[in-house]
Amino acid sequence: MVSAIDLEARKKAAELMRKIFMNIVSEIEREGRPVLVMPKRTLSNTIYDYKNKLLLLGPETSKRSFTDVNEARKFMQTVLMASIIYDSLVNNEYPTIRDLYYRGKHSISYRSGGKEVHENTWDEQKESDGVIRDLEVYLNVLREELLILSKEKGKVVGNLVIRSGDDVIDLSRMGHGAYSIEPTPDLIEFKDVDAEYILVVEKDAVFQQLHRYGFWKKHKAILITSAGQPDRATRRFLRRLSDEYNLPVYILADSDPYGFYIYSVFKIGSITLSYESERLATPRAKFIGVMMTDVFGDDIFREILRDKDSRSRLNSIVKGLDKLGKKKPYLSEAERRNYIIKAKQRDLERAVELVGYDIADVCLDNTELKSKLKKKEGLTGYPWFQTPEWIRELCIFFRTLSKLEIEAMASKGLKFLADHYIPEKISSGDWID
Numbered sequence: 001m002v003s004a005i006d007l008e009a010r011k012k013a014a015e016l017m018r019k020i021f022m023n024i025v026s027e028i029e030r031e032g033r034p035v036l037v038m039p040k041r042t043l044s045n046t047i048y049d050y051k052n053k054l055l056l057l058g059p060e061t062s063k064r065s066f067t068d069v070n071e072a073r074k075f076m077q078t079v080l081m082a083s084i085i086y087d088s089l090v091n092n093e094y095p096t097i098r099d100l101y102y103r104g105k106h107s108i109s110y111r112s113g114g115k116e117v118h119e120n121t122w123d124e125q126k127e128s129d130g131v132i133r134d135l136e137v138y139l140n141v142l143r144e145e146l147l148i149l150s151k152e153k154g155k156v157v158g159n160l161v162i163r164s165g166d167d168v169i170d171l172s173r174m175g176h177g178a179y180s181i182e183p184t185p186d187l188i189e190f191k192d193v194d195a196e197y198i199l200v201v202e203k204d205a206v207f208q209q210l211h212r213y214g215f216w217k218k219h220k221a222i223l224i225t226s227a228g229q230p231d232r233a234t235r236r237f238l239r240r241l242s243d244e245y246n247l248p249v250y251i252l253a254d255s256d257p258y259g260f261y262i263y264s265v266f267k268i269g270s271i272t273l274s275y276e277s278e279r280l281a282t283p284r285a286k287f288i289g290v291m292m293t294d295v296f297g298d299d300i301f302r303e304i305l306r307d308k309d310s311r312s313r314l315n316s317i318v319k320g321l322d323k324l325g326k327k328k329p330y331l332s333e334a335e336r337r338n339y340i341i342k343a344k345q346r347d348l349e350r351a352v353e354l355v356g357y358d359i360a361d362v363c364l365d366n367t368e369l370k371s372k373l374k375k376k377e378g379l380t381g382y383p384w385f386q387t388p389e390w391i392r393e394l395c396i397f398f399r400t401l402s403k404l405e406i407e408a409m410a411s412k413g414l415k416f417l418a419d420h421y422i423p424e425k426i427s428s429g430d431w432i433d
Contacts (some may be wrong), residue, residue, distance in 0.1 A: 003165035005187050006147065007092075013146050014089040016139060021082055036064040036078055038138040039275060046274045048383050053283040055269040057137070078138070080104050080121060081131045085146050096149045101128040137275050144184045144233065154181040154234030155204070157211050158222035159194035160241075176212060178225075185237040193245050198222045199422065200238065200285070202253035202262055206406045206417075215418045222247070230265055232273070235280040238266065242282050249282055250426060255290035256343070256403035257350035260385070260393070263287045264354075268384050286431040288422065292396040295336060295404050297329040301392045304363055304399065313362050314395075320388040327430075330421060331412070339408035343401045348373060355394040356381030363395035389432045 027034045038061060039045065045058040064075040084103050088095045095103070105128070107118045122128045136143055155178035160171040164182060168191060171179045182188065199221045201207040207225035210216070216223040222241065226234050242249050251266055253259030267285040269277030293301075305311045305321065314321055331339065348369060352360050357379045364370050385394070397403070409417045425431060 005163075005165060005189075009145065009184075009187055010089045010092065010147060013141065014086060016141065017082060017086050017089070017146075020139060021079070021086075024079070033065055033067045034075070035066075036075060036138060037061055038064075038134060041133060041137060041275060043271060046271055048268075050383070053268060053384065054277045054281055055271060055274040056277055057275045077104075077122060077128075077131045078134055081128065082135055085135070085148065089147060094147055094149050097129055097132060097143075098125065100132065100148065101125040104128060133273075133275075142186070142232070142236070142276060142279060144236070145186060147184065149183045150231065150233065152180040152183060152233070153227050153231040154224060154237065155179065155207065155227070156181055156222065156224045156237070158216045159192075159220070160190070160222055161192040163189040163191055172217075178207075178211060178223075181224075181233050181237045183233050185233050185240065188237070188240075190241065190244060193222070193241070193247075194220070195222045195245075195247060196220045197248040197250060197426065198224060198238065198241060200224045200226060200249065200251045200266065201406070202226060202228065202251070202259055203406050204228075206252070206410055209410055209414055210418055213414055213418050215422075218418075219423060226262070226266075229262060232276075232280060235266060235282070238285075239280060239282045242284060249285040250288045250422075250431065251285055252288060252406060252422065253290070254403065254405045255292055255295060256405075257347055257354055257394075257397070259290070260287070260354060260390075261350070264382070264384060268382075286433050288425045288431045290404055290406055290409060291432070292393045292400070292402075293327040294330045294421075295340065295402070296396055296400060298324070298327045298392060298396070300396050300399050302326075304395055310362050313358070314391065317356070317358060318386050318388055318391055321391065324388050324392060330409075335412060339411065340400075340402040340404050343397070343403050345369070345372065347403060348398070348401075351394055351397055352379055352381070354381055354385045355391060356386065359391055359394055360398055363398035365399060366401065369401070387432075393432070 024034045039057045040060045040062045041057070045060040047056055047058045049056050064071045064078060066072055066075045081100065081104055084100055104121050107120055109116060109118050111117065132143055132148070157171055157174055157178040162169050162171065169179065201210065201223065204225050204227040207223060211223060215221065224234065224238060238249065241247060251263045253262050263285070266282055269281035273280060352373060357373065359381065360373055361370065409421055
């Protein structure tokens with residue numbers, strides 16, 4: 001039996017689609033030239049909103065005209081996908097993005113120059129996925145609002161009661177398991193929340209350790225894991241929970257460029273989904289670790305600044321480096337030797353993408369590796385990583401060529417991670433915003 005919440009969502013989405021696409025139908029009936037106008041989903045049309053700390057789409061638009069031979073295929077694909085989604089809505093179906101790929105994949109036959117030609121509507125799923133994203137932009141809705149499902153990935157546990165469908169679920173009574181965040185988080189109703197903050201853990205294994213240890217009970221926290229790169233449902237669930245209950249959000253990720261980027265996806269949004277950052281990103285999210293300074297302290301960075309040329313070059317990129325407070329490491333020298341992992345070339349290249357080639361050129365003193373990064377010249381990095389705090393972290397990474405996983409902190413002792421490291425960093429304000 002379909003829940004009343006789903007039925008209402010279907011009705012709303014179907015009415016929206018019908019209203020918008022009836023304008024196209026009317027234009028065809030008038031023997032006009034139907035055109036779809038939508039914002040461009042391109043890197044060049046993606047801007048960073050410094051005030052609101054979000055990645056957003058810019059003002060540029062694109063037009064798809066059915067009568068333009070260069071745009072007819074894209075026009076057809078967009079209308080075809082809209083038709084399939086609309087049929088699913090009115091027929092109470094729950095398609096996945098894979099289903100939509102197969103439902104629309106077929107050959108169109110026509111004659112050209114006396115020959116019969118066969119052309120596929122789309123060849124690969126990445127093509128149909130792009131059409132779905134186009135529709136999200138065109139309709140100004142999330143695909144989840146169109147009842148399109150995806151694989152459940154994120155998990156949550158804590159003193160939180162929700163209504164999902166027709167059921168009320170107490171997320172504090174999940175045993176050793178956790179609630180899998182459903183693909184349609186906007187259809188969840190938050191009934192009761194008793195927490196002081198939200199802790200998002202990149203690694204599922206560490207999430208499980210903290211859960212079994214009772215971290216969320218002891219520290220009145222909502223515990224969430226993205227199990228790596230966060231999916232849309234987890235990001236939307238986090239944004240809603242943070243906004244609706246005004247809860248602080250802290251991100252715990254690996255101390256490497258990939259962990260740093262996962263944090264930025266939660267906080268700023270992603271380039272691919274910049275058109276939905278206002279609903280998917282959580283600007284109030286703070287990075288509590290694991291930081292390079294938690295591993296090494298900041299003596300290495302201060303040594304870099306003692307070189308006049310290095311100091312001058314770094315200060316030309318960002319101001320305020322000299323005002324950073326001194327930081328002591330949470331790990332001893334012996335523990336560092338046991339826990340750190342040597343960074344690979346791909347880690348270096350990812351770090352350059354984050355903070356820019358100029359920072360790497362100053363802080364990386366391995367000439368062999370630096371020569372391999374020459375092709376990265378011209379990369380200026382993401383503006384949200386070009387702050388004094390992040391430059392310090394990335395400079396230490398470039399100089400030490402080391403990284404560290406969250407599990408290393410747990411290996412030092414789960415009690416250390418749960419009762420010392422995380423609470424101390426939160427209470428002392430030792431985070432990067």
